[in-house]
Amino acid sequence: MNFIHQRQTVSQPAEGLMPSGTAHHEQVVARQRRGRTWAVVFQAAVLAGILALCALLFNILNQSFGYVAIVNTIDPSELAVEGLPLNELPKDKLVEILEANISAGLMRRYENDMPFTERSRENVHDLILERVVEPQVQATWGLFDSIFARGSVFAEAEERFPGSEVYFRSWLTTSFISKSQSSEPLRAGVRTAIFGSLWVVAITILFSFPIGVGAAIYLEEYAQKERLLNRLIQTNINNLAGVPSIIYGMLGLAIFVRILEVITSGAFLGIGDQSTANGRTILSAGLTLGLLILPLIIINGQEAIRAVPSSLRQAGFGLGATHWQVIWHHVLPSAMPGVLTGTILAVSRAIGETAPLVVVGASTFIALDPSGPFSKFTVLPIQIYQWTSRPQDEFRNLAAAAILVLLILLLSLNASAVLLRNRFDRSRAVS
Amino acid sequence: MTVAIKHPAQAQTETVSLSPNGTGGNAIEAEKMSVFYGDFCAVRDVYMKVPSNKITAIIGPSGCGKSTVLRCFNRMNDLIAGARIEGEVFFQGQNIYDSDVDPVEVRRRIGMVFQKPNPFPKTIYENVAWGTRINGFRGDMDEMVERALRSAALWEEVKDKLQQSALGLSGGQQQRLCIARAIAVEPEIILMDEPASALDPIATLRIEDLMKELSEKYTIIVVTHNMQQAARISDYTAFFSVDDKRTGNLIEFDDTEKIFTIPSQKSTEDYITGRFG
Ligand SMILES: Nc1ncnc2c1ncn2[C@@H]1O[C@H](COP(=O)(O)OP(=O)(O)O)[C@@H](O)[C@H]1O
Ligand SMILES: [Mg+2]
Numbered sequence: 001m002n003f004i005h006q007r008q009t010v011s012q013p014a015e016g017l018m019p020s021g022t023a024h025h026e027q028v029v030a031r032q033r034r035g036r037t038w039a040v041v042f043q044a045a046v047l048a049g050i051l052a053l054c055a056l057l058f059n060i061l062n063q064s065f066g067y068v069a070i071v072n073t074i075d076p077s078e079l080a081v082e083g084l085p086l087n088e089l090p091k092d093k094l095v096e097i098l099e100a101n102i103s104a105g106l107m108r109r110y111e112n113d114m115p116f117t118e119r120s121r122e123n124v125h126d127l128i129l130e131r132v133v134e135p136q137v138q139a140t141w142g143l144f145d146s147i148f149a150r151g152s153v154f155a156e157a158e159e160r161f162p163g164s165e166v167y168f169r170s171w172l173t174t175s176f177i178s179k180s181q182s183s184e185p186l187r188a189g190v191r192t193a194i195f196g197s198l199w200v201v202a203i204t205i206l207f208s209f210p211i212g213v214g215a216a217i218y219l220e221e222y223a224q225k226e227r228l229l230n231r232l233i234q235t236n237i238n239n240l241a242g243v244p245s246i247i248y249g250m251l252g253l254a255i256f257v258r259i260l261e262v263i264t265s266g267a268f269l270g271i272g273d274q275s276t277a278n279g280r281t282i283l284s285a286g287l288t289l290g291l292l293i294l295p296l297i298i299i300n301g302q303e304a305i306r307a308v309p310s311s312l313r314q315a316g317f318g319l320g321a322t323h324w325q326v327i328w329h330h331v332l333p334s335a336m337p338g339v340l341t342g343t344i345l346a347v348s349r350a351i352g353e354t355a356p357l358v359v360v361g362a363s364t365f366i367a368l369d370p371s372g373p374f375s376k377f378t379v380l381p382i383q384i385y386q387w388t389s390r391p392q393d394e395f396r397n398l399a400a401a402a403i404l405v406l407l408i409l410l411l412s413l414n415a416s417a418v419l420l421r422n423r424f425d426r427s428r429a430v431s
Numbered sequence: 432m433t434v435a436i437k438h439p440a441q442a443q444t445e446t447v448s449l450s451p452n453g454t455g456g457n458a459i460e461a462e463k464m465s466v467f468y469g470d471f472c473a474v475r476d477v478y479m480k481v482p483s484n485k486i487t488a489i490i491g492p493s494g495c496g497k498s499t500v501l502r503c504f505n506r507m508n509d510l511i512a513g514a515r516i517e518g519e520v521f522f523q524g525q526n527i528y529d530s531d532v533d534p535v536e537v538r539r540r541i542g543m544v545f546q547k548p549n550p551f552p553k554t555i556y557e558n559v560a561w562g563t564r565i566n567g568f569r570g571d572m573d574e575m576v577e578r579a580l581r582s583a584a585l586w587e588e589v590k591d592k593l594q595q596s597a598l599g600l601s602g603g604q605q606q607r608l609c610i611a612r613a614i615a616v617e618p619e620i621i622l623m624d625e626p627a628s629a630l631d632p633i634a635t636l637r638i639e640d641l642m643k644e645l646s647e648k649y650t651i652i653v654v655t656h657n658m659q660q661a662a663r664i665s666d667y668t669a670f671f672s673v674d675d676k677r678t679g680n681l682i683e684f685d686d687t688e689k690i691f692t693i694p695s696q697k698s699t700e701d702y703i704t705g706r707f708g
Contacts, residue, residue, distance in 0.1 A: 311549035314510070314549065315551060315609070317538060318542060320536070330551060
């Protein structure tokens with residue numbers, strides 16, 4: 001303030017067109033106030049975003065964990081032999097129990113699948129739980145209720161499902177990740193979908209990264225920008241980035257599944273999945289998603305290449321390097337961190353895509369792990385979508401757990417890509 | 432089809448009439464050279480014969496086309512979209528703008544140092560080695576790098592950190608590294624566009640000393656906005672000015688001594704004495 005008053009006494013230019021003294025001071029205060037108002041608005045925007053994210057996370061976590069009420073067809077304690085509980089019995093006793101409780105036909109089928117002499121004790125134990133004990137989920141409760149309204153959960157279970165067993169269950173377990181699809185919610189897992197997602201994404205990257213970066217190099221370095229054709233191509237690529245993903249699904253269905261069926265089904269190599277020798281394969285899905293993210297990778301690659309300082313190019317050319325040498329030794333290494341960032345974002349989008357894969361023909365129920373690019377497939381988002389559309393509540397819990405798996409998968413892929421990019425950055429700085 | 436430009440050994444020693452002193456050979460000769468950026472004529476009708484193994488300074492007010500002219504001498508203007516050049520530029524008796532001359536070849540023989548130091552974001556060693564490697568150098572790389580760094584008066588300062596990033600050097604060191612990098616590919620001419628304008632006075636003096644040393648082996652053409660610098664280091668000075676359409680013209684090209692003492696053109700005198708630009 002001292003400073004302001006001092007300024008007043010200093011002689012000002014004669015025009016008086018600029019506010020001076022207190023007028024200037026007040027004007028500055030008003031300007032600062034306006035700035036602070038905007039800062040508050042922006043903060044509120046960030047807050048709204050964070051709240052939405054928290055609500056989402058709460059919803060998922062709420063459904064992934066919580067109490068379940070379960071009724072067993074046969075109480076496991078009834079199966080105890082000579083005072084030994086079921087899970088402590090030796091294998092031969094377990095086989096006897098199984099034989100006594102299921103039909104001879106089913107027993108033969110298990111024997112045919114794998115002789116009981118070769119099965120492990122755990123395997124027989126699981127079969128008993130599955131076929132004899134036959135637990136059925138009666139009701140599930142969310143994590144919130146399970147923690148804060150524990151009493152009423154038990155009361156409700158007692159009243160509505162007498163004789164049921166109520167216990168706390170995490171739907172996201174190691175067996176959920178390691179088991180394949182099942183129509184029994186307690187035994188269902190996402191292994192097939194995880195493998196499907198990984199396979200599809202691998203093909204997506206293999207297809208779209210080289211082509212996308214190559215196209216970006218061509219458009220930025222070689223194409224004459226003034227030419228009408230190149231301007232047309234550029235505009236088209238920019239617009240393609242905004243086309244709804246389902247349209248890419250239709251494109252994939254028409255081209256990869258139908259027209260290129262010989263290739264995408266693996267028939268041309270004679271190694272296709274004979275049971276479903278059509279083009280609805282991992283390869284088709286990967287290529288479709290590759291097409292979907294291709295414009296993103298190209299546009300982003302172009303931006304990264306454009307951001308390479310021209311002084312670097314000049315340095316290269318000034319030493320008598322050819323255009324290609326400048327691109328390969330200087331432009332690409334400089335642009336690579338930016339290219340990778342864009343690719344990470346695009347691939348993240350591909351992992352979460354559902355609609356185009358529904359159109360391309362993801363399998364609705366598949367318990368067999370994909371064995372290669374020509375297998376039938378399902379992916380995590382499709383699995384989630386299918387579970388959420390089931391009428392029973394338990395499948396919603398499974399969907400929530402699968403969403404957690406998808407998020408973890410996404411985060412770990414992103415983290416590894418970011419690490420890779422940082423390595424690239426650092427190694428460039430020193431070598 | 433491209434033709435090879437003659438190397439010095441093969442070049443005919445034609446004596447040149449229009450060079451400032453008319454004694455030695457000429458490194459570069461511009462004949463009625465004009466440069467356009469789109470429709471804008473940046474420089475018009477330059478006739479200029481630059482003597483070999485001397486330092487030639489190009490001075491003139493901002494925007495008169497000094498950098499443009501310099502870039503024409505090693506076809507760096509080719510990299511600017513919309514830039515177009517008319518006339519001829521002879522190097523070793525060959526017009527470097529002939530359709531059968533590859534600019535890549537020209538640029539190795541006529542090197543360039545830029546206004547802002549622009550080392551590659553690589554190690555010091557690699558900065559020097561890269562240019563020679565891509566040009567097919569097959570000798571002892573370590574020895575070559577040391578020789579180039581010594582010629583650029585940088586060896587003593589960096590010999591213990593050759594494998595460190597060049598970006599860690601000071602501005603003056605970076606610029607000398609850029610000079611070392613340019614020397615390494617064994618050019619015959621080195622073009623320098625205000626090489627010291629981004630540096631402090633001491634680093635500037637080191638670059639000037641270096642240029643003097645290098646002029647024994649190389650032809651140096653240096654653009655500078657600093658007239659004392661031109662007077663201090665150059666043997667010849669070319670003065671460019673702009674006309675009312677902002678088109679640059681070569682006004683006078685003579686011994687530096689003459690330009691700074693008895694210029695034959697009024698506008699040169701005005702510029703030198705600070706009454707212009
Ligand atoms: N890349 C370019 N595109 C269009 N005009 C340019 C370009 N470079 C320089 N010019 C113009 O050409 C004229 C000469 O520029 P320049 O050679 O950089 O002058 P100087 O180096 O003497 O300051 C200026 O009028 C400038 O605006
Ligand atoms: Mg300039």
